[in-house]
Amino acid sequence: MTLAEKAPTAAQRIATFTAGLRAQDLPEQVRRTASLHVLDTLGCGLAASALDEAAYVVSGTEEGAGGGPATGIGVAHGLPAAEAAFVNGVLCHALDFDDTHPESVTHVSVAVTPAAFAAGEAAGADGATVLAAVVAGNEVSTRVGAAAGGVFHARGLHPSGVCGVFGAAAAAARARGLDAETTAHALGIAGSMASGLLEFLADGADTKRLHPGWAAQAGITAARLAAHGATGPATVFEGRRGFYATYLNGVEVDLGAGLADLGQRWNTPSIAYKPYPACHYTHAPVDALAEVLREHPLRADEVARVVAFTDKTGVDLVLEPSADKVRPRTPYDAKFSLPYCLASLLVRGSVEVGSFTPDAIADQAVLAVTPRVSYETREYSPRPDAFGGGVRVETTDGRTFEAELRYQRGGAENPMTEDDVRVKYRANAGLALSGGAVSALEDSVTRLGELPDLGFLAAVRS
Template identity: 55%
Template sequence: MTISGRLAELVVGTEPAALPEATRTATSMHTLDTLGCALAALGLDAVPYVRASYAERGVSGPASVVGQAGGLPADMAAMVNGALAHALDYDDTHAGSIVHVSAATVPAALAMGEHTGRSGAEVLTAIALGNEVSVRLGRPAGAALHARGFHPTGVCGVFGATATAARLAGADAEQTRNAFGIAGSMAGGLMEFLADGSETKPFHPGWAAHAAINAVWFALHGATGPATVVEGDRGFFGAYLRGEEPDLSSVTDGLGERWLTDEIAFKPYPACHYVHAPLDALSAILDEEHLGAGDIAEITAFTDETGVILVLEPAADKAAPRTAYDAKFSIPYAFGARVAHGAVGVETFTDQAIGDPDVLAVAAKVRYELRRYSDTGGSFGGGVRVVTTDGRVFENELRHQRGGAENPLTDADVAAKFTSNAAVALPSDEVARLAAFVLGMSDAPDLGPLAVLRAATVKGGGGLSSRGGGPPRPGPGR
């Protein structure tokens, strides 16, 4: 049987009771985190062009959109909500596959769940299955997709979102396999936004969710897709990693027995995951040694080759980010903000903030050194060396970034992050009700309470009509 056939059997044949309790809990927490990220993005008026584009199309549907009074068809709602979920780069990531997992699967699941009238338990099961597919297809590639200029969230996420949508649409195994085959022709997402700080990256999980829902609908109406879409010579890996020989056994090893949602990392900072461990390492030194901007002569960041590509080179661009989104992919900028202002949060990455001369003065003092923290690509480790103006040298590193499976945030930490994020766009009583619904979703008969998302507003103003504070920073330890 082909890989897509085996994945289709998993999607169709898994009973909700087969999910371990830990996986069900993790799926609920990732759903909560994803909604919080989307609400914070709406509150800060992120990706307004995506929201406005869909709001003005004059169509309506059953699926809720964050900040839009009227619903949209499921595919359109998934596009908007997926872009919002990823807009702040605050959403979860699986380290081994480097996929932002939930930003595609959760919007697809909520949109299709509302479209089909599914229960909360059915939706959570579909999210967990979609997470499995995204992560398992990303693991054989690891950093290789990034090295070739592809964004794993877009190119792998479309398959995960397809699994989620197929499950909720009631597709059978053959229809699901065909939907995977169709989704392969919709996989996309380039990393070229790093060249000038363009804001194309948030589109990737939104488009993956949008494409996935359409792939499923096409398959339900008789469209076919290649059975060898994953392993074929002109299939996913053959096309995207031509010339390499990834070990595809990891896609199906332990399928249905070992659940990978539990490995997906939460983000404590709204920036690229390769920023996190070096930033926490720096924070520990600054706090313990009581250092300020005037004490810093030079800072050296430690990261691996992929980290250099994403957050340290070209050095001149990273030292002075060109856009707020560009700043999310800059260790020098994050270091500068932490040293100059004592914290890094959603307000750090705004058009107003990136020109701060105090931040840029520190950023200009940042260098880097290559170090390897994980031979398997299972975490985003990193560290730092600080040289002071009086000649003292301090060094610190985290083998595993905070928020990952080896250095986890607690459920209380994740809930606090959600509350802070959601409060940017919703009143506190609605935030509490939404959290209670999501955390109790396994017992919910439907997704009706999600309608509160439509009432979310841009900070200081109203959300889009149907016509048309930062999250907490838990203290790091050395």
């Protein structure tokens, strides 16, 4: 068999799909869902900007970057595309309120949307092109991550960074109109930029929120370099020194199976929205406790013990080491503490953006409850990481109440409604914008595929 007759590699198959994708060919549900995820993502970024979360990313970028054609949330002037994507990726993930694809355990939109928008602004693309870029990035990130399930987490890698860079590269390539051959090179280049360590769990450091921003920035850079002639390995995924072989050494991964229905089955509608600004592994137990409290109103002093139910990955992310979880060290650390989230709901009646401030995590009434939270492991789905969970509440007078969710709220099996997502967007965006601007931005994003350009993004500048 000659080189020309060889079967296409995974990167080449992805590139062919990406370069040929058009918004008008997408199923209506995919177009509508993609726009709604963009809206949700922008709302999260606007809320983070208004609350000065990750302010260092704006000031740091302004120090190192000049002007440019792309928009950074909260940045008054235009930025180069890569820097705008970095700012937006970090801010949109900063509150940990952004969407997640359960099967790949990847925060999808916070890498893909910033890359698609920044590359689209730089290229003067219309809304339909950018919408196609968003969908392409979604489909790539989710498939690259799903091929290995939760194994990335077990290796200490953050899929949102290491897998998200490929979705961002695909999105950037589509937004600037690269052909299939050049897009394949962009994906090959992106493989050498894949990064993201979970060591932030050791002390609540800021690095996790940087991962989607770096993925978005790297994706744009990879596409730009490919457009100017740089080459990347065609076997970046399946090669013996490729992405899976090195990052997951010893684990057999078959990305090809996930690509077999690329362009026929769509993952975009299965990306889960977040009802709470905390790690997804806290959500089902929090909702279960809320269900118990609706049926049996209890004061914190009436609760002797709360036993949380989660799977092995949930234990590692939000319950252990116990000493760190009962007294979160930073606001971001608290987002990965199930004892803190459950205690906040029990004491304050809510888990919301304001629950994760320096003053909130020092609330002694909440910290008095966190040591009463223990856990049991359960398996909720044969599929890895369906984010199921629950609680058993034991009262001081001997009563016991239990509730659980096999699938977290916000996912395909237990969905938030479109109205739920829009209400969430309006609350988040309203922290930064006037009511009129919130509505205008919502209308523009909803009609993204019909717009001649991305001029509406001017509303998110400071």
